[in-house]
Amino acid sequence: MTESAFTYEARGQALVIHLPGELDHHNCRNLRYETDLLLAENYITRLVFDFSKTVFMDSSGIGILLNRYKQMEGSGGKVAIYGAGPRILRVLNIGGIGKLVPCYDSKEAAIEGGGRQMIPGGKLWEQR
Amino acid sequence: MGTEMRRENQCEGEKKKEIMRMELESLSENEEFARVAVAMFMSRMDPTMEEIDDVKTAVSEAVTNAVIHGYQGESGIIYIQVTIEGRLLSVEVEDRGVGIGDVKKAMEPMYTTDTTGERSGMGFSFMEAFMDQVQVKSAPGKGTCVMMKKRIGR
Numbered sequence: 112m113t114e115s116a117f118t119y120e121a122r123g124q125a126l127v128i129h130l131p132g133e134l135d136h137h138n139c140r141n142l143r144y145e146t147d148l149l150l151a152e153n154y155i156t157r158l159v160f161d162f163s164k165t166v167f168m169d170s171s172g173i174g175i176l177l178n179r180y181k182q183m184e185g186s187g188g189k190v191a192i193y194g195a196g197p198r199i200l201r202v203l204n205i206g207g208i209g210k211l212v213p214c215y216d217s218k219e220a221a222i223e224g225g226g227r228q229m230i231p232g233g234k235l236w237e238q239r
Numbered sequence: 240m241g242t243e244m245r246r247e248n249q250c251e252g253e254k255k256k257e258i259m260r261m262e263l264e265s266l267s268e269n270e271e272f273a274r275v276a277v278a279m280f281m282s283r284m285d286p287t288m289e290e291i292d293d294v295k296t297a298v299s300e301a302v303t304n305a306v307i308h309g310y311q312g313e314s315g316i317i318y319i320q321v322t323i324e325g326r327l328l329s330v331e332v333e334d335r336g337v338g339i340g341d342v343k344k345a346m347e348p349m350y351t352t353d354t355t356g357e358r359s360g361m362g363f364s365f366m367e368a369f370m371d372q373v374q375v376k377s378a379p380g381k382g383t384c385v386m387m388k389k390r391i392g393r
Contacts, residue, residue, distance in 0.1 A: 136303040137267035143357055167274075167292070169299040174359035181356075198292055205368050206361055 115141050119149060125157040125222045126150070130165045134172040142175050156188045159221045163194025173206035180211055193221035242276070254325055257283075261319040265310040265334070267303075273319060273332075274298040280321050281328055284391045293369035294328065294389060300362040301332035301385045308352065309336030309383055328389050330370075335382040342375050 116131035116138040126149060131138050149155070158179055162168075180190045193215040195203065203209050215221035243260045259280045263269040274295040281294060298319075305317045318333040339345045346367075351360030366373045370387040377383040 133271055135270050135299055136307065137270050139357070140267065143355070167295065167299075169296050169303065170359045170361040170365045171303065171357075173361055174357050177359055178356045198289075202296065205365065206359065 115145060117142060117145060119145070121153065122159075122222055124154055125159055126153070126155045127159045127161055127218065127222070129161045130172075132164050132166055134165050134168040136169075136171040139171045139175050143178070146179065150182070157222065157224070158183055158188065158190045159218070160190070160192045161194050161218065162192060162196070162199050165194075165199055166196070168199055168202050170206060172202070173208060176203075176206075176208050176212065180208075189224065191215060191221040191224065193218055255323075257323045259321045263302075263317045263319065265306050265313070265315040265317050265336075267306055269317070270299055270302045270306065273302045273317070277319070277321055277330060281323065281391070284323060284326065284328065286391045290389070290391055294330070297366045297369045297373075297387055297389075298330060298332065300365045301330075301387070304362050304385070305332060305334040305336065305383070307358070308339075309334030311337060326391050326393075328391050330387045330389075331384060332387075333382065333384040338379040338381050338383055339375070339377040340379050342377050345377075346375065 118129040120127040120129065126146075128142075128146065146158075160176065176190070183190050190212050191214075192203070192212055195214055200209070200214065203212075203214070213224075261273065261276060263273060277298045278291050278295050281291065286294075302317060302319075306312070309315070309317075315334060315336055318331075320331045322329040344350060346363040348364045349360040351358045353360070363373065363375070366385065366387060370389045372388040374386040375383065376386070
């Protein structure tokens with residue numbers, strides 16, 4: 112069994128998933144099994160993805176985010192992202208994730224939710 | 240695994256043509272190796288960080304397709320050829336796997352044969368988004384060749 116590329120952190124009803132430096136098909140292989148296990152054993156209403164260490168991502172990353180988004184939608188939960196640099200934001204937007212999943216500038220903001228979000232280019236904007 | 244580099248001096252136009260060839264086992268570990276090797280080779284074109292990242296993403300998509308779809312997770316060899324001609328970068332990623340019956344359909348955004356739900360079906364869309372030109376040649380039972388081109392430093 113290969114070592115997991117991900118580390119997980121429980122924060123109340125939020126599960127923070129710290130993503131690896133390179134988010135590709137190879138590194139994404141274990142994510143589904145691991146998150147399914149954690150979601151089954153804990154009451155989680157919010158999944159938070161930490162991109163702060165991620166410098167590379169391809170459509171494999173879009174696939175796992177979309178699938179987690181659908182999974183959480185089904186159970187009335189939410190998904191959020193924080194720590195994404197300009198490159199990752201660009202890939203997220205080309206993959207259509209930008210419209211579905213809010214991006215925040217810090218872990219606390221992502222766990223809390225709310226209107227203070229990132230937009231492509233890294234600027235902050237207040238929603239409503 | 241083997242790599243080979245060749246420098247050709249074309250008679251006409253004196254345009255220097257450089258070729259790098261790689262043969263890799265069809266293993267998911269090699270997705271990262273392939274994109275990093277291509278990035279290293281293209282660095283002599285003095286590309287921007289964004290151009291390097293674009294090419295790395297496209298190469299990653301093509302190699303991942305070969306591993307997952309071409310060879311269906313079974314063993315096989317992935318052939319990569321990178322050509323530099325002036326400002327033009329060409330990357331070919333080829334497998335001798337199962338091939339694609341309907342290339343047009345396979346290239347449609349969000350189309351995937353994957354049943355786990357983990358694949359976005361955006362591989363070809365990403366290659367098209369990050370490169371200037373993407374061409375796919377494929378025949379069922381024979382394999383697939385993805386040819387991508389990008390002009391560096393415009």
